Amino acid sequence: MKKSVLIVLLFSFHLFAGTTGKLAGVIKDADNGEPLVGANILIEGTLFGAATNAKGEYVILNIPPGKYNVRISFIGYETVLMQNVAIIVDQTTNLSVNLKPQTVQVGEVVVTAKTPLIQKDLTSSISVISRDEIEALPVSTFTELLSLQAGVVGSGSNLHVRGGRANEIAYMIDGMLVVDPLLGGLATQVNNDAIQEMSLLSGTFNAEYGNALSGVVNIVTRDGSDKLSGKFEYRTSEFGIERYESLHESRVNGSLSGPLLTNDLKFFISAEQDKRGSYLPFGYNNDRTFFTKLTTTAIPSVKISLSNRGSLGRRQNYNHAWKYIPEQYLRRRTDSWQTGLYLTHTVQNNFFYDLKFSYFNQGFYSGIDKDTSQYLSTSQREYLPIGTGFEFFAKADPLELIDSRTVTLDGKLDAVWQFNNTNEVKFGASYKKHRLKYFYVYDPKRNFPYKNDYVTEPFELAGYIQDKIELPYLVINLGLRFDYMNANITFRNNPLDPNSLVKAKSRSQLSPRVGIAHPISDRTKLHFSYGHFFQNPDFQYLFENNQYDLNVREPLIGQPGLDAQRTISYEVGIAHQFSDRIAINLTTYYKDITGLIGTRYYFPFQDGRYIGYTLYVNEDYANVKGFEINLDIRPDRYFSGGLSYTYSIAKGSASSETEQYPGTQESTLLYYLDFDRTHVLNVTGSYTIPENEGPVLFDKHIFDRMDFSFVFRASSGAPYTPGGRDVGFVIKNSLRQPGTYTLDLMIGKEFEIMNQLKIRLFAEILNVTDHRNILYVYRDTGEPDFTFEGNHSVEWMRDPSNFGPPRSIRLGTTIRF
Numbered sequence: 001m002k003k004s005v006l007i008v009l010l011f012s013f014h015l016f017a018g019t020t021g022k023l024a025g026v027i028k029d030a031d032n033g034e035p036l037v038g039a040n041i042l043i044e045g046t047l048f049g050a051a052t053n054a055k056g057e058y059v060i061l062n063i064p065p066g067k068y069n070v071r072i073s074f075i076g077y078e079t080v081l082m083q084n085v086a087i088i089v090d091q092t093t094n095l096s097v098n099l100k101p102q103t104v105q106v107g108e109v110v111v112t113a114k115t116p117l118i119q120k121d122l123t124s125s126i127s128v129i130s131r132d133e134i135e136a137l138p139v140s141t142f143t144e145l146l147s148l149q150a151g152v153v154g155s156g157s158n159l160h161v162r163g164g165r166a167n168e169i170a171y172m173i174d175g176m177l178v179v180d181p182l183l184g185g186l187a188t189q190v191n192n193d194a195i196q197e198m199s200l201l202s203g204t205f206n207a208e209y210g211n212a213l214s215g216v217v218n219i220v221t222r223d224g225s226d227k228l229s230g231k232f233e234y235r236t237s238e239f240g241i242e243r244y245e246s247l248h249e250s251r252v253n254g255s256l257s258g259p260l261l262t263n264d265l266k267f268f269i270s271a272e273q274d275k276r277g278s279y280l281p282f283g284y285n286n287d288r289t290f291f292t293k294l295t296t297t298a299i300p301s302v303k304i305s306l307s308n309r310g311s312l313g314r315r316q317n318y319n320h321a322w323k324y325i326p327e328q329y330l331r332r333r334t335d336s337w338q339t340g341l342y343l344t345h346t347v348q349n350n351f352f353y354d355l356k357f358s359y360f361n362q363g364f365y366s367g368i369d370k371d372t373s374q375y376l377s378t379s380q381r382e383y384l385p386i387g388t389g390f391e392f393f394a395k396a397d398p399l400e401l402i403d404s405r406t407v408t409l410d411g412k413l414d415a416v417w418q419f420n421n422t423n424e425v426k427f428g429a430s431y432k433k434h435r436l437k438y439f440y441v442y443d444p445k446r447n448f449p450y451k452n453d454y455v456t457e458p459f460e461l462a463g464y465i466q467d468k469i470e471l472p473y474l475v476i477n478l479g480l481r482f483d484y485m486n487a488n489i490t491f492r493n494n495p496l497d498p499n500s501l502v503k504a505k506s507r508s509q510l511s512p513r514v515g516i517a518h519p520i521s522d523r524t525k526l527h528f529s530y531g532h533f534f535q536n537p538d539f540q541y542l543f544e545n546n547q548y549d550l551n552v553r554e555p556l557i558g559q560p561g562l563d564a565q566r567t568i569s570y571e572v573g574i575a576h577q578f579s580d581r582i583a584i585n586l587t588t589y590y591k592d593i594t595g596l597i598g599t600r601y602y603f604p605f606q607d608g609r610y611i612g613y614t615l616y617v618n619e620d621y622a623n624v625k626g627f628e629i630n631l632d633i634r635p636d637r638y639f640s641g642g643l644s645y646t647y648s649i650a651k652g653s654a655s656s657e658t659e660q661y662p663g664t665q666e667s668t669l670l671y672y673l674d675f676d677r678t679h680v681l682n683v684t685g686s687y688t689i690p691e692n693e694g695p696v697l698f699d700k701h702i703f704d705r706m707d708f709s710f711v712f713r714a715s716s717g718a719p720y721t722p723g724g725r726d727v728g729f730v731i732k733n734s735l736r737q738p739g740t741y742t743l744d745l746m747i748g749k750e751f752e753i754m755n756q757l758k759i760r761l762f763a764e765i766l767n768v769t770d771h772r773n774i775l776y777v778y779r780d781t782g783e784p785d786f787t788f789e790g791n792h793s794v795e796w797m798r799d800p801s802n803f804g805p806p807r808s809i810r811l812g813t814t815i816r817f
Contacts, residue, residue, distance in 0.1 A: 123515025207479025224266025387793025
């Protein structure tokens, strides 16, 4: 006999690990409150379990994210089965149960667990995106999901978190970095099918995370399932309507998972091909990804995983000047390959360690696939007889070619030790060795083309220790991180003196981290966090023009001795849970960013210089302040949703590293950065009609098993600098473009065949209202399609890339077994 009850459990969470979560709690006698010594806690379907100590306490570490059934038993007491206990990466689930004594054996008590919306132990901002949310919303990439989180603006790999530059985010897959160490930014793609859970740390973060100023994105990939299962999905815009067929969009993805020969060895495989045309006269984006993972638990207390991941990208952006000769415009190729070996050894229930090794190889190419000796010079360019006669090319080659390849060997050791009920300590170290190959040429046909051509091998070290102190009324996270970088190269201390060679000095920093959470009640929590954050510059700024070619026009030279960029960040927040399904989080923050990479011009004929040149230096500054509102509605049988609003002011002396190059004056004023958006609003919702529910027609529930989901985005426009005749002195970025908004919708219906095969038909509608979002305006008129400057033709002024994409529709099907 089984008794089924529904109980809302109070779970608490805290940040602690990179790819797993933790379960902890106390088991007591329900009649007298005495702790039960030796009670058994088992996580069904896994090898994880524990027995309570003399205080009735237990801890189970290193649990992969997901939902589990947990069985609690003790001789002479009822057995309780807790269903749907959520384990979340970087958080602890506190599961405490009171068992009732019994003299007659009866069936186990079945309890459905619910995770509360207020995570009382978290001391900073974190957004966790589960697998269910990934599948429910009309988004095709994980970067689209990130753009929906509070504090995030931008799209694709060009995301900005809380007013930081795009290269200030650390992207991690299974705890290993996947950023381009040379050019910066995200250097890979992973399809949504391969993601078990994703989290964004957008404010301060614990000492285990480093080399990031603005945020950390942590993706945990899926393990193989206990039973054979699979998925195939296809969607396309080519279904007979010309307006949508012309976009040439199609996406096919699939996955397969299950045991391999034995239950101790499991596999997971996924792949995707995403092909997209463009709403503009030319352009495309074709991505292919694959992911494989083998996981074994054949050795007791040891889990070993071997993963391989790859991505290939082919894309071409639109340029209005090349409207009539797209075959001669820049084409870009990216590829990335990563092999990871991961070993986790659970020594005891309160101690485990991780060993991780990664080989990451990635490349970037931008050019037109011909030797630079065959490039057309600027004097060979020809124009079409339109407008001024210099608006659209009839024959022309781009002026630049980029070809880079980086290889990173990465090793990490992390250990977690809960040595008593109050303190949990985590410590670790990492080492990264890079091999960077870079070739760049600008205007290859001029007498002295600007060129970079080098191979270097810098390396990095890091170590950290952090302690989470949990008291009944206060939670404190204390941490200290050490970062070290060695450019491993000699360079000229004086760029004009070949005899001034010196060895680049290594750079290091100690970064303290502090976070405090104070639960006011079982439904309200305050938190405060403070931290110093450190990020090494992208290596391109260290090694630029390291051959010291001074014959080029406007020579720009890197400095291997560049210091790290630094941020001091503060955050205060309050969270309140209104009901079992609705909670709100309010957070305010401030960031002071110093030592950002910029440029400085050194005038000729001063201090012995016979020529002028520009150096990369640590001199740019920015500060960001704002507040965020997050409203979460927990899913029930029908509806779930969320709202995030961000108010932010991001000001600085430069929006990018090369903004003031070429030029002789550095900015002395702080202005709105190019990526500043004062107001950002994102709203998401999903509505599902369960089986055998909904309207009845001809004695049938024709709308059952249907789902509806939407994403609404709105934001202030980008800042721009006014210009034109007789404008006089103007402040940079002192005006705003119009705001933008989009509404995306997905509608689906699922059918089941023979209780084994599930088929879902769906329609995905992007920009439902067909709103023309303005992405660029002319500085003299503030309009996207008219300017008085240049006496240009109407065709030139009406650049279609000044507007965002129109409505698009894709139809698709998903098959699961």
